Amino acid sequence: LLSGLDRARLAQMAEKARALARPDAAGAVAQACMELAR
Known part of the structure; x- marks a missing residue:
């Protein structure tokens, strides 16, 4: 999957x-779960 990408492209993806x-x-997910569990 990542073998076709160069270092610059990977850095750009990481930045985004x-x-x-x-x-x-x-x-936020944990809080929502706690509220639903009540």
Whole structure:
């Protein structure tokens, strides 16, 4: 899957992924699960 990509392309993809990242995602999912469990 990654063998056809060069270092520059992988770095670009990583940068875009970091821009979309939601550091609080796990906490938000856990909170939603707790609310549904009540």
